[in-house]
Amino acid sequence: MGQRGAYFNPGLLLFCQSCFGYPLSIFFIVINEFCERFSYYGMKALLILYFTRFFKWDDNLSTAIYHTFVALCYLTPILGALIADSWLGKFSTIVSLSIVYTIGQAVTAVSSIHDLSDFDHNGTPDNLPLHVALSMIGLGLIALGTGGIKPCVSAFGGDQFEEGQEKQRNRFFSIFYLAINAGSLISTIVTPILRVQECGIHSKQACYPLAFGVPAALMAVALLVFIAGSSMYKKFQPQGNIMGEVAKCIGFAIKNRFRHRSKEFPKREHWLDWAQEKYDERLISQIKMVTKVMFLYIPLPMFWALFDQQGSRWTLQATTMNGKIGLLDIQPDQMQTVNAILIVVMVPIVDAVVYPLIAKCGFNFTPLKKMTVGMFLASMSFVVAAVVQVEIDTNEFRTFDLNKLTSINISSPGSPVTPVMPDFEQGHRHTLLVWGPNYYRVVNKDGLNQKPEKGENGVRFVNAFGGSFNVTMDGILYEDITSYNASTYKFFSYGTKSITLSSAEIPGRCNNSFESTNFGFGSAYTYVITRLSDGCPKLNIFEDIAPNTVNMALQIPQYFLMTCGEVVFSVTGLEFSYSQAPSNMKSVLQAGWLLTVAVGNIIVLIVAGAGQIKEQWAEYVLFASLLLAVCIIFAIMARFYTYINPAEIEAQFDQDEKKKKPENIYAEIDPASQTLQTKM
Incomplete structure (x- = not known):
């Protein structure tokens, strides 16, 4: 507090330095972590739908870019640790x-800003390369930022405690973990809600700028809160890069081995x-402990390959x-909250109930x-996901068979029966427009014979009003729908959409704005524009394909299994790694x-990039099989692993060094021989 102490009551100063037994500085760090995790997970929850619905990328490309971004977020912590340990220190880093x-985050939000003039008739941004370039730049900066601070923030929080505050330090890490999960849970609920809000200057579109903008604002708040606590932090100068020393030692050992x-x-x-x-025995012994654990890490990436597909x-x-x-x-992007909710529930249950019960049964659950x-x-969990996918494919993406028609007759009171002999194309849906006994037309322009992909809703318009119509729906333009013709299908996400009709045939006194039905997922509709007796337009809606019936609740079992797997894998893995690493090598194992x-x-990224598996359920089965095989390999490796106590090994080195070091040694000159005599 320094000079500020002259202006404060000593009791108040003491309170400022310590609140409820904790350094006040850690509250700034916890709030910073909550806001940062809100920012990251809120933005990440939107990404896959942003790629598929805004950029109109296919599922494989979207999945590949998504996992490239996540991979970068977990590669950059190494860079962050190097900067903090060797150059700037934790605070400045x-x-x-x-x-x-x-x-x-701000650039990513800006990349999603759009208006009606930015879109072509299919709803794709006209200046798509600019949107993509800004988005990729933004995501690259986010990956560098979130990954770079990841190894620093928790360690910086631990630095704020004095000796003798081990209990408070342990509780701090629990609070810190709670802040992470709270930020994740709240953001994955809020940002999808913001995404489906309608916004725009001249048109109503899915509000990605708002959905990305809120995480950007929270990250700015995180930065300001962290800086606000600057005067209260304990800051340490960089202590040197232990990862660099480990790398040099390993490199020298390999080089020396091949030289001899x-x-x-x-x-x-x-x-x-x-x-x-070249290197002392203690360092070599410490690196042996680390490499022993690192060897066990080899099969672990396959777990994360499955785990992170929750977001894609x-x-x-x-x-x-x-x-x-x-x-x-x-x-769809809110289903990720199931994992966050289950984590909060499962961690204490597993620790307080499941593990003690297993121990009482006499099973050594290492x-x-x-x-x-x-x-x-x-x-x-991926086996369950495959079963759910089969159910979806069976009930939702089925082909709609047409009955073979031998004849169609059109009749009206006082008019003769008119036989209709349309040329139906087998395997396609058809719409027969009739506006008089001898006036009909078969409409089959871009007809759908299966469910729209990605749960979108196909909508087309038929002009039975006359003249020529332009229709704008949710900012997407249907152009020049001539009399008694149909537009192509265009595709929309879940929810209610605004519809605007534009035609010289509509009298000025008429309302030309309408609201669509509340779309579900995977449906198709035909809107027929007809003329009322007063000359105003009317929209008549016909359901071509019913919306999806397989409920998202069926995903809960796969989320439950994955979360249980995360609890016993991820939490235990970190605990195991720390317990098996020497005190000065824990950052190496964290990296x-x-x-x-x-x-x-x-x-x-490799599997999605290859894109050779056409059926999604088969891809789920492939990943499940790969992880199961890796699980067996890991179990065999674990069987031959010998647990160690790094503290005891380091204590032994301390004792050995103490024995080697002479005590109470002094020297004097023997007057008789004029030689140096050493005495113990």
């Missing part, structure tokens, strides 16, 4: 990269022992389902066994753990 992060490949040099017990010529493939699956759950209308079970549960998440997303 957090501030600098948070500025980058905030700019990235001849039989003249005896074999050494461990390949890292080839670094003994599972969200896309939800778009093909019915979001009406009881009184709630659930958006950390590696827990992680194996977690991988198995994640694999089973290694985050690297497995990045590699897992790269695996999804």
